Amino acid sequence: MPNIYDSSARTNYFKELTTNLWDQRDLITLLVKRDLAVRYKRSVLGLLWTLINPLLTSLVLWMVFVQIFRAKLADGSQFAPYVLAGVLLMTFFNQAFMQATESIASGMGILQKVYVRPHVFAFASAISNSVNFILGLFALLVVTFLVDEGISLLAPLTVLVIFCMLGLTIGLSLMTSILFIRFDDSKNIVAIVLQLLFYLTPVFYPKDILSAPIRFIVSINPLSSYLDIFRFVFADTGKATLFDWVYMFSSSTIVLVLGLVIFKRAWAKSVVMM
Amino acid sequence: MTSHVIEVENVDLKYVIRHGRATTLKEAAISAIKGINLDITVSALTDISFTVDRGEVLAIIGHNGAGKSSLLKLIARVLPPTSGVVKVNGSVAPMLELGAGFNPELSGEENLLLFGVLLGNRTKEMQSRIKDIAEWAGLTEHIKLPLRTYSTGMVARLGFAVATFQRSDVLIVDEILGVGDTEFQKKSKERMGQLIAGGEATILVSHDLKTVESLATKVLWLDHGKQIMLGGTAEVLDAYRKA
Numbered sequence: 001m002p003n004i005y006d007s008s009a010r011t012n013y014f015k016e017l018t019t020n021l022w023d024q025r026d027l028i029t030l031l032v033k034r035d036l037a038v039r040y041k042r043s044v045l046g047l048l049w050t051l052i053n054p055l056l057t058s059l060v061l062w063m064v065f066v067q068i069f070r071a072k073l074a075d076g077s078q079f080a081p082y083v084l085a086g087v088l089l090m091t092f093f094n095q096a097f098m099q100a101t102e103s104i105a106s107g108m109g110i111l112q113k114v115y116v117r118p119h120v121f122a123f124a125s126a127i128s129n130s131v132n133f134i135l136g137l138f139a140l141l142v143v144t145f146l147v148d149e150g151i152s153l154l155a156p157l158t159v160l161v162i163f164c165m166l167g168l169t170i171g172l173s174l175m176t177s178i179l180f181i182r183f184d185d186s187k188n189i190v191a192i193v194l195q196l197l198f199y200l201t202p203v204f205y206p207k208d209i210l211s212a213p214i215r216f217i218v219s220i221n222p223l224s225s226y227l228d229i230f231r232f233v234f235a236d237t238g239k240a241t242l243f244d245w246v247y248m249f250s251s252s253t254i255v256l257v258l259g260l261v262i263f264k265r266a267w268a269k270s271v272v273m274m
Numbered sequence: 275m276t277s278h279v280i281e282v283e284n285v286d287l288k289y290v291i292r293h294g295r296a297t298t299l300k301e302a303a304i305s306a307i308k309g310i311n312l313d314i315t316v317s318a319l320t321d322i323s324f325t326v327d328r329g330e331v332l333a334i335i336g337h338n339g340a341g342k343s344s345l346l347k348l349i350a351r352v353l354p355p356t357s358g359v360v361k362v363n364g365s366v367a368p369m370l371e372l373g374a375g376f377n378p379e380l381s382g383e384e385n386l387l388l389f390g391v392l393l394g395n396r397t398k399e400m401q402s403r404i405k406d407i408a409e410w411a412g413l414t415e416h417i418k419l420p421l422r423t424y425s426t427g428m429v430a431r432l433g434f435a436v437a438t439f440q441r442s443d444v445l446i447v448d449e450i451l452g453v454g455d456t457e458f459q460k461k462s463k464e465r466m467g468q469l470i471a472g473g474e475a476t477i478l479v480s481h482d483l484k485t486v487e488s489l490a491t492k493v494l495w496l497d498h499g500k501q502i503m504l505g506g507t508a509e510v511l512d513a514y515r516k517a
Contacts, residue, residue, distance in 0.1 A: 005362040007348075007355055026397045030388060034380075110375040114368055114392055115351035185298040268354050272289040 013264060017119065024120045031124035035099075036131060050135040051142070054091075058084035058143055061204055073206050077237045078147040081140060085231050086203030088136045092165060093223060094194055096129035100173035101190075105180040112271065119174070119263070126169050130162050137234075144235055152236040160248075161230045167252035168222070171259030178266040201227055222251040278363065279443055279475035280326040280349060285358035287319040287344055287499075318344040319499045322358070328443075331476040333490035333507070335483070335514060340496040342479045346446050349477060364443025364475075367393060378422040382413060382432055385421055389436050403439060411435040412458075431458060438465050445469055445476045463489075483511060 021028070040047050062080045073082060103121035104111075111118055137158070144151055179186040201223045207215055218224050225247040231238035290313045319341045326332045334342045347353040348360050350368040375392070376385045383404055390400035408417040411431040413424075421429065438445070447466075466489065470476055480486050486493065486507065493510035495503040503510050 004364075005351055005360070005366075007358075007360040023394075026395075027391045030391055030397060034384075034388070110392065112347070112352055113350070113375050115366070116392055179299070183297060183299040183302060185300060189299065269290070272287075272353055 014260070017117070017260065020117050021120065021123065024117070027116070027120055028124045028127065031121065032128040032131070035125065035128035039128075039132075047135070050132060051139045054084060054088055054136050054139040055143065057087055058139075061087070065204060073237075075237070078149055080147055081144045081149060081235060082206075082231065082237060083204045084140050084143050085234060085237075086201070086227055088133060088140060089161075089165075089227050089230050090198055090201060090203055090223070091136070092129055092133040093169060093226075094198075095132070096126040096165065096169040097173050097176075097194075098190075099129060100125040100169055101176045101180055104173070104177035108181065108271075118177075118267065119170075119260075122170050122173050122177070126166050126173070129169075130166060133162065133165075140234070149235060149237075152233060154233040154236070157233040158230060161226055161233070164248050164252035165226060167256040168226075171252075171255035171257070174259035174263040178263065178270055181270050197221065197223060200224075203227070222247055225251075278325040278327055278361075279330075280324075280332075280363070280477070281359070281361040282325070282345075282349070283323050283359045283361075285319060285322045285348065285355045285360060286317065287341070287348065287353065288315050288317050288356040290315055317499055319348075319355075319496075320501075322496075322501050324494055324501075324504055326444075326475045326477065328473045328475055329470060330492065331470055331478055331490045333478045333480060333486040333493045334496060335480070335486060335493060335510075336496035336502075339498070341499040342496060343448065344499075345496070346448055346477065346479060349444070350446055362444060365394065365441075366444040366446060367437045367440040367442035368446045376421055376429065376433070379420055381420055382408065382417040382424065386417075386432065386436050390440070393437075393440055395440070407432075407435045407439050410439070427455070427458075434462055434465075438462075438469060443474060445474045447476065447478045447480075483515075487511060 040049070058080050061083045065083065066079050073079060100122040103125040104118045107118065107121045110116065141151065176186070176190060179190075200218050200221045202218060207218060207224075210218060225240075225244035228238050228244050229240040229248055232240035322341075322345065324332065334345060336342055344353065346368070348355055349362060350366055351362070375389060377388070380388065386404050386407055387397065387400050390403070391397055395403075404417070405414075408414045411428075411434070413428060413432060416424065416428065421432075424432070445466075466476070470489075476489075478486070478489060490507045492505065493503075493507050493514075494501065495510050495514055503513055
């Protein structure tokens with residue numbers, strides 16, 4: 001760790017940040033491990049729960065939509081893996097985003113005493129949720145085989161979706177954490193926005209059933225592109241267009257960079273304000 | 275490169291207090307529309323300058339609200355100065371309110387590990403050090419238990435131990451030398467003496483002028499964020515007592 005601190009020195013923010021994240025790799029690992037340990041130690045079923053939880057969720061959704069509403073996907077593929085893929089990815093997004101945001105807001109106690117880059121907490125929270133997502137993929141695998149479908153040879157490309165999702169959620173959480181620190185009511189507003197976002201992502205409905213204007217709104221929601229790509233690479237269900245790929249990579253990069261820049265400007269003010 | 279470990283030059287620190295009511299987005303939006311600015315800017319520190327060299331102990335004295343803790347936070351890198359320059363030539367081990375930053379649900383051991391790594395140590399380094407730290411703090415039997423089962427004194431001992439077992443160039447001590455029983459106080463003063471003799475630059479905040487007298491090599495007297503006096507221990511304490 002470079003041990004010279006000069007408050008007047010002009011440093012390259014992004015370079016410094018990258019070095020700092022690398023220096024803090026032990027801390028990030030420790031935080032991720034703690035996160036996972038807390039989540040799995042406290043439940044009776046432990047790790048098995050990650051498998052059972054999404055299985056049960058998809059069972060419920062399958063009963064509601066297939067048995068009650070008689071929903072069918074246009075291309076004849078099965079509903080259960082379709083909806084589970086959506087649920088898994090949206091859970092990943094929601095939890096990574098919310099936990100990363102809260103990790104900074106609730107870490108204020110430490111952050112005002114010890115010099116640590118707040119970003120470290122956001123990265124750790126998002127990463128631990130990506131581990132949960134990966135564990136959830138096993139449940140998706142089970143459901144996919146249960147309905148007699150196979151997975152795609154492109155399945156390893158899911159890694160790309162995970163990386164982009166990390167960028168997106170970390171960038172968003174950096175911006176939102178400033179709101180959380182300054183304004184008490186921002187949590188409620190964010191919760192409503194997240195719910196809206198969930199319904200504007202084709203989690204349990206196919207895009208074709210939507211009317212043209214709504215379909216347009218759904219397709220400008222970046223999460224739709226993430227989900228299309230995830231379904232396409234994992235089990236070759238759904239279509240991923242070139243637009244989806246470009247949109248996924250660019251939204252992730254732009255949001256991450258924007259989040260880092262906004263956070264840098266706002267953080268110094270917020271930490272002094274407390 | 276300077277030979278001073280800590281160099282503080284013409285530092286100002288201003289911070290903004292939000293008016294008590296504007297803590298929600300709704301109210302912030304309303305006041306923005308009405309054009310009311312609810313923020314009040316307060317000067318916590320004005321034009322502070324001093325240096326600390328290796329083996330020196332600088333004590334900061336002054337009444338509550340004089341800006342002592344803010345100054346410590348500037349040196350610990352937690353706050354950036356509004357203007358002026360803070361330079362620290364080395365690593366900093368902060369002891370701001372002992373035990374702050376510990377998680378009550380984690381065991382003593384887990385807290386030590388996390389806090390040590392937070393201060394910039396490698397995980398392996400910390401793991402090998404935990405036994406010694408626990409032993410020194412007299413907490414070997416409790417180290418696997420969650421921190422919420424500890425007494426206040428035990429938490430403070432753990433906090434003191436983890437901060438002083440840290441090899442660092444600067445030690446920041448905020449009002450903590452009165453922790454624990456007489457035996458532990460003696461032990462912690464001894465430890466402080468070793469660290470100072472070992473070349474650490476120390477910054478000490480205390481209301482206890484006797485502690486200041488026995489440890490400090492120089493004293494900075496603050497009042498309402500302004501630097502009243504900086505000089506030798508006897509000289510400044512003399513003036514402070516008369517004031």
